[in-house]
Amino acid sequence: MSLGTVVRKHFLLLPLLLLCPSLVGLFLGPVFAASPWSNGRPSSTSTPLLRPRHTCPPALTLDSVMKRYISCSPAIMSLKKQLSEWSFADPKLASLPLDPELDNYVRRFVPKAIFSQCQPTPMKTPRKLVAINEEVLKNILDMDPEIKQDPDFVDFVSGNKVLTGSIPMAHRYGGHQFGSWADQLGDGRAHLLGEYINKLGERWELQLKGSGRTPYSRFGDGRAVLRSSVREFLCSEAMFYLGVPTSRAASLIVTDDPIPRDMFYDGNMKLERGAVVLRLAPTWFRFGSFQILAKHHEQDELNALVDFVLQENFPQIVRSHPDSRDDQILALFRTVCQDTANMVAHWMAVGFAHGVMNTDNMSIKSITIDYGPYGFLDEYDPHYIPNSSDDMGRYDFQNQPTVALWNLQQLALALKSALSESRREELTKPLEEYAKNYQKIFLDIFARKLGFQTIKTSEDMELLAYLLKSLELKNADFTQSFRDLSEISLADLVAKKIPENAWGLKKVLDEEHFQKFMDKYPARLEEENTTDEERMTRMQAANPRYILRNWLAQRAIEMAEKDDFSEVEKLLRVLKKPYTIQKEAEESGYAQPPPKWSKQLRVSCSS
Known part of the structure; x- marks a missing residue:
């Protein structure tokens, strides 16, 4: 379908688009490309024998059930002040196909697995707590902020101490990077610590980023540096309070462990300080989680992942379609398409450019994840490219809606073999509806920004x-x-x-x-x-006064490098109320024109 056809069919707005061509990318977003549907069905494979992973709990008695029910009641459940009082939920993720190799060494290919068990690598130098997010600790993890005084807390959030009940794992996934299939990628420097169900009944997955090497580290050292970790910690929270679907961040620690980095891949290597972020999401599964299994015809593993995601992350779909797995999968894909359109429309409304919209960075729950070389618009430039590694501008600001659709097409191809052959063509309908859904959300948001x-x-x-x-x-x-x-x-x-x-x-x-x-x-x-x-x-209420501009983040990073974490803490406070004028923000110049030196700032995939 040509762009003109899309315009005439949906909005008859060609004269307006000629007036402002940037609206093609912002509003109309995608131009549909033909999907390479095939009738082939990947061959089924057997599930490898899994080793026992943890000891089963003792049998429940009526007395123990009642005590647990009463203690977990929202009205009674108290915030935990000691790590010894807090515990992970039963590790359901460990029921998925696991890598039988328990030794943690880098492998180019790990077949027929969704996770590999591996321990975080302890930091060698003393850990310092840069910041905690009190709201996340209280409202998601049921922790009293005073828990940071627990002698084991910093070790827990840095990966130096693994709590009882935790089964640390690294996730295997693949992905298209800058439009090209990169095959196996995976959590190269992240460890999934476990799952937690809070007093509201919400299920969250806790993951450390920067916690050491895994089987998926490829040529990396498994670490993250302070500058990129400050940016991720602050931006995930800034986006949440802007009203954008996002992962969350609970804590940030820094060490003096020297981490070599070539920031701009130009041969100028330097040693930077290591850091670890404890981040949370309802799930860390991505489009690439399904792609790697489909690409290698690992059908049993793909089916297991699809069923798990439906049961644990989209239970309302299972309840709505109890008698048809095909209907569940199609409803899942339709929901992901709609919610991804919603997420990207919210990005555009606050001037956010993700920078690396690879399929391995697209969440199956349609939340913003993996904050790397992102950026918020200063001067309005529809072709703004925050990532200096994006030489071709594939992920520029106005191209984001179209890239999201392309990524959804790759997800559809990965899900195809999980469906009965007679139902596979139905995956095209949500893709065809994507533009209309995106346009509706986009216009609704901008109407509110204009006061309508x-x-x-x-x-x-x-x-x-x-x-x-x-x-x-x-x-x-x-x-x-x-x-x-x-x-x-x-x-x-x-x-x-x-x-x-x-x-x-x-x-x-x-x-x-x-x-x-x-x-x-x-x-x-x-x-x-x-x-x-x-x-x-x-x-x-629809137009923020404060956003996490690159220069604000850079100032916080430079102060943190000198062990002054006050700017990180101040930014976190201010960005929790982005729509409200705040005295300390005004005194700090957060709503003033960006300084001239900020134009020289560059960010890249090196982190």
């Missing part, structure tokens, strides 16, 4: 096209310009009374496309039948 409670597709798209074009032509700041619109009265906007501190909107005041925007914006707001104060309140 209702959506008028063609009118609102025209307004957005004018506004974005003016930002692009004048190199105006994306986040600040939308925030300025929310903080200035309509009367002052019409009269061009723009204060000096509205440094985003100030740039476009006399730009031709912004004038066209202002010619129609007041009339569109009148149709909302609301006061200007209500409009401003709504817009301020």
Whole structure:
């Protein structure tokens, strides 16, 4: 289907797209490509003999059941202040096909397995706690923040101590990297510690990143450095409070273990400080988890993974389709397509570019994972590339919706053999619906950013096209310009009374496309039948004042390198309320124009 056909079929907006070509990537996103469906069915393989992995608990008595029920009741369950009071849930993930080799050494290929058991490698130098996330500890892990005083806590979150009940494992997955199949990848520097079910009944998987080598480390050392770990710790939480689906971070530690890194792959190797992040997700399975099994025709293992994910991560689908596994798989794929569209639309709304949208970095739960060379827009540039390793610009800002669809097509190919042959073609329908779903979510979010409670597709798209074009032509700041619109009265906007501190909107005041925007914006707001104060309140709740700009993260990193963790802690506090003006953030200049030196900052896949 051609781009013109997509435009005419869905929105009849070709004149607007000619006005602002960047909207092609932002709004329409994908142009569907033919999927290489085949009728071949991968051969089935037998499951390898699994060794016993843990000792079964003693038989339950009525008394023990009642005690456990009472102690886990949300009204009674207290936050744990000692690690000895806290424990992992039963290790269900260890029931999946495991690598029979228990020795931890790097192997280029580990067949017929989903996980390999391997222990984290202890850090050699003293561990220092950079920061903890109190909300995650309390609300997800049922831990009192005072648990950080436990002598074993830092060792636990650094990988130096493995708790009773933990079965550390590294996950085997594959993936397309920059569009090319890379075959086996896997957790090369991450250890899944175990699963936890909290007082709300939520299931979370705890994973250490930077905790040492695994069978999947390839040529790596299994470590992460402080600069990349600070960025991951802060950004996962910033994204959560911006309202973007994401993994979470509980803690960050740093050591003096020397880690050699060539940051820009230019031969300039330097020693950096090692760090470990304890991060959490409902699941760490990715598109590549299914791809590696399908590519190698490991059908039994693929079926086991599909069934596990359905039961543990999408139980509502199983309940809705109790009698048909095919219906469950199709509903799973439809949900992933819809939720991935939602995730990417939220990225676009806050100006976030992931940087490495490989299929191994795409979560099956459609949450943002693996924060590496990401970036938030400063000046509005639809072709913004945060990753200096992305030479071809495959993952630039405006291309993200299209790349997400391409990745979903690869997931569909991986799931195909799990379906009955007669049902496989049905995987195409969610892909065909992706653009429509994405466009609806995208426009809904941007309508709120412009202060609208209702959506008028063609009118609102025209307004957005004018506004974005003016930002692009004048190199105006994306986040600040939308925030300025929310903080200035309509009367002052019409009269061009723009204060000096509205440094985003100030740039476009006399730009031709912004004038066209202002010619129609007041009339569109009148149709909302609301006061200007209500409009401003709504817009301020949809347009952040603070985001994790690269220069803010860099300042925190440089201070942390000198064992001053105050900036990391301050950023964490501020980014938890990104839509609210905060005194300490204003005094720190978090909403001021980026300094000139920030334009020289570069990030890469080296971490």
